[in-house]
Amino acid sequence: MNEKILTTLAFEQVKDQMRPYLVTAAGKKELQALTPSSDFDEVNQLLAETTDGANILRLIGTIPIPQLDDISMQLKRLKIDATLSATELASIGRVLRASGSVKLFFDKIRQQDVPIQTITKYVAEIVTIPTVTKRLVISIENDGHIADEASSKLHGIRQKISQTETxxxxxxxxxxxxxxAKYLSDAIITMRNDRYVIPVQANYRSHFGGVVHDQSQTGQTLFIEPQAVMEFNNRLRQAQIEERQEEIHVLEELSILIAPYQEEIGRNEVVLGKLDFINAKAQFAHANRATLPILSAENHVDLRQARHPLLDMDRAVANDIVIGDEYQAIVITGPNTGGKTITLKTLGLVQLMGQAGLYIPANEESTIGIFSDIFADIGDEQSLEQSLSTFSAHMDNTISILNQIDERSLVLLDEVGAGTDPKEGAALAMAILDAIGTKGSFVVATTHYPELKVYGYNRAGTTNASMEFDGTTLQPTYRLLMGVPGRSNALEIASRLGLDDQIVAQAKALTSEDSQDLNDMIGDLVAQRKLAHDQTVKLDQDVANAQTLHDELAAKLEQYEQQKEKLMQQARQEANHTVATARQEADKIVQQLRIMQRQQGAQVKENQLIDAKGSLNALHVEDPRLNKNKVLQREKRKHDFAIGDAVLVKSYGQYGELIQKRGQSDWEVQLGILKMQVNEHDLEKVGKDKLAQDEKQASRRPIVRTTQTRQATARLDLRGHRYEQAMQEIDQFMDHAILNNLSPVTIIHGKGTGALRKGTHEYLQSNPRVSSFEYAAPNAGGDGATIVYLS
Known part of the structure; x- marks a missing residue:
């Protein structure tokens, strides 16, 4: 990529925005060397690294890399067996500590399944040297101070120094x-020539004895080392010399210790700088709401709501820019200060960022090309030294561009052909665009020439575009309108600013009819395009809202189905439990009837049968939800009970007559020869004919005898019956068999689909009175019949 384009489009300023995110000298070198690439695989690799950094930043946080200085000079000195200073060793120690921390960080990342494509190969290059690192950490503090623990001898010397100073x-x-103290100028202890002294008034010089090391400017104060402390100062000085010698010895040992690992440490520095740079790219992308671009080998550019990266992202107007698929050339027209130049720079700078491996300031799913080079002629590049005019400077730049471009080049021309006669300039501009098209390059050009609007319509692979202008406010909106040429707004602006109407009218009269028609056509196109754009935005919003609603409803439907299935399963379990409990209660009632049979001989009294039937009916459980049904409640309120009403006692299944009210909700009921007190919730009003019919049937009811009869059948044939009817018949048949002590019994369910057989076996498994069951013999029906043994 040519250096001029980087300067023209301010690529270095984009790099400057990334610099605050870097913490290592090696990372800053990576940034300094950053340039766009024209190799597809290299760009793809660079973007993959940025994506890794973005994933880590989003899911874990920043890579833990501390401030690291450049240690290249220290490593060079080690090559010549030099002894490094404590500060230099501290810098190397920070690199070694950071290497270990980064290794541990990525070990944790692997355990958390963070998606990483490329960074792991850099991390694998880091070499940790635990013994050397530990020795450096113990010996050299982070600020370059040699620690007491650097050697046992140094520790002892420093203890001696501390004691002597005390x-x-x-x-x-x-x-x-x-x-x-009265002989002193000030009651303080100070130092001169690395020895402790006190400030003594000059006229008391001989009072303390000792050595004078300094005096004040006036000569009134002498800094004297008293005779009594001279020995202590001598001892302190000797210890300090020993300390310095031991520190030199420690530094020599440490330098020798790390010398064999020069290459590993140097490589670690480079890798940490690479990771720091990737980290900075991710943070820069996050701060600017940048996204990963899609790469197009065919150079199809489709930027969605792209904005200039150097402008305030909350104020910059974003635009869609498309080139390379349906057309390779765009001619942008529009008023001055309308945003044409910034649109050119946005396209070029976004391309440079993407080809440098940076995320781009555009919406997701934006596509960039991989151009071999990008060229631009933007702004006034007049050369005063060469005495070139504006036109000459532009032509010189354009000629240079035409000599370098190929089919993979992107050319950005601002005010092509400007600076000369309009007729000649327009013709020259069209010729230049044709020349660029002949070489197969991609070009975006801005112009004021109306002839180029027609050129955009007539040339294959070329389209018009314009910067939108609000005719009401007479202000540019800075929005790019693809496919629509710009119209001249000079007369409207002049009229709105107060120019006399006669002057404006005369100017319109002097304007050719073709130009007026073209402006009217363009104005109509702009209005229709704006209407279509507004409708598209609204439709997109409606579609998005509908999709959101659809997703919510789908999620709720799935939740409902899951809840429904759960409730159905729960209901089936509860129903099975209720059935099993009811059967157990029924067995108890039957057992009681048998006991009464044995105790009372051959008959059972009427009231005992009623009680038994009432107990059986009581096993029926009403759905409690029906009690809250307002329709049923309203229906029940229509039937108030009164003395003499015929009623059905639901729990006993018997019809009777109300005799009198007892309490608030109980009634005395005549049931044949019996009188019972029943709660009105257990009563249901019926017609008198029901009561008469029940009494007639009761008179015909035979006396129940408990002797087992031989006519009691031990076979049930269910073939041809519906499933529900068959289950009811099985239940009645089993009660009949139990009451008559029939065992074994045979249930013929046939083969067919197997539904009756399956239902029969499920029932038999849930009946506690069934001890076992099996298929009949082959000559007695085989698996079309089941033999049941009762306990």
Missing amino acids: QIRQKMEEYTRGKN
Whole structure:
């Protein structure tokens, strides 16, 4: 990519925006070397690295890389066996510590399944040297100070220094706080020539003895090392010399220790810089709401709501820019300061960013090309030194571009052909565009020439575009309108600004009819395009809302189906439990009847049969939800009970007559020869004919005898019956068999689809009185009949 385009489109300023996100010197070198690439695979690789960084930033956070200095000079000094300073060793120690931290960070990332494509190969190059790192961390503090633990000898020397300084201060304080303080200019302890001294008034020079190390400017104060502390200062000085010698020894040892790992440490620095740079690209993309572009090998550019990266993203007007598929040339017209130049720069700079491996300031699913080079002639590049005119400067630049472009080039021309006679300029502009088209390059050009509007319609692979202008406010909107040429607004603006109407009218009269018709046509196209755009935006919003609603309804439907299935399963379980409980209660009632049979001989009394039937009916459970049904409640309120009403006692299944009210909700009911007190919730009003019919049937009811009869059948044939009817008949048949002590019994269900057989076996499995069952013998029906054994 030519250097001039990077300057023209301000690519370096984009890089400057990334610099605050970098923390390492190596990362800043990576940024300094960043340039767009024209190789498809390389661009794809660079974007994949940025995507890795963005995924890590989004899911985990920033890669933990601290501030790291450039250690290249330290590594060069190690090659010549030099001894590094504590500060230099501290810089290398920070690189080694960061290497270990980054390794651990990516080990955790692998456990969390963060999608990473390329970064892992860089992390694999990092070499951790635990023993060396540990020694450096213990010996050299982060600010370059040699720690006491660097060696046992150094630790002992520093303890000696600390003790000696304490002794000196204690001795000195005898002078600053005792009776000798009156001889001092100030009651302080200070240092001169690395020795502890006190400020003594000059006329008391001989009072303390010792050595004078300095005096004040006036000569009134002498800084004296008292005789009593000279030995302590000598001892301190000796210890400090030993400390310095031991520190040099420690630095020599550490330099020798890390010297064999120069290449590994240098490679670690480079890799950490690479990761720092990837981290910075991800943070820069996040801060600017940039997205991953799709690469097109055919150079089909489709930028969706692209904005200039150097403008305030909340104020910059975003535009759709499309080139390379249906057309390779765009001619943009529109008023001055309408945004034509910034649109050119936006296209070019977004392309440079994408080809440099950066996310682009555009909506998702935007597509960029991979151009071999991008050329631009933008703005006034007049050369004062060469005394070139504006036109000459543009022509010189254009000629240079024409000599370099090929079929994979993108050319951006601002005010093509400007700076000369309009007729000649327009003709020259069209010829230049034709020359660029002949070479197969992609071109976007801005112009004021009306002839180029016709050129955009007539040339194959070329389209018009314009910058929208609000005729009401007489202000540009900075929106790019693809497929619509711009119209001249000079007369409207002049009239709105107050120019005399006669002057405006005369100007219109002097304007050719063709120009007026063209402006009217363009105005109509702009209005229709705006209407279509507004309708498209509304339709897109409606579609988005409908899709959101559809997704919500689909989710709720799925939730409903899951809940429905869960409730159905729960209901089936509860129903099975209720059936099993009811059967157990029925068995108890039958057992009680048998006991009464044995105790009372051959008959059972009427009232005992009524009680037994009532107990059986009580096993029926009403759906409690029906009690809340307003329709049923309203229907029940229509039937108030009164004395003499014929009623059905639901729990006993018997008809009777109301005798009298007892309490608020109980009634005395005549049931044949019996009188019972029944709650009105257990009563249901019926007609008198029902009561008469029941009494007639009761008179014919035979006396129940408990002797087993031989006519009691032990076979049930269900063939040809519906499933529900068959299940009811099985239930009645089993009660009949139990009451008559029939065992075994045979149920003929046939083969058919197997539904009756399956239902029969499920019933038998749930009946506690069934001890076992099996298929009949082959000559007795085989699997079309089941033999049941009762307990």
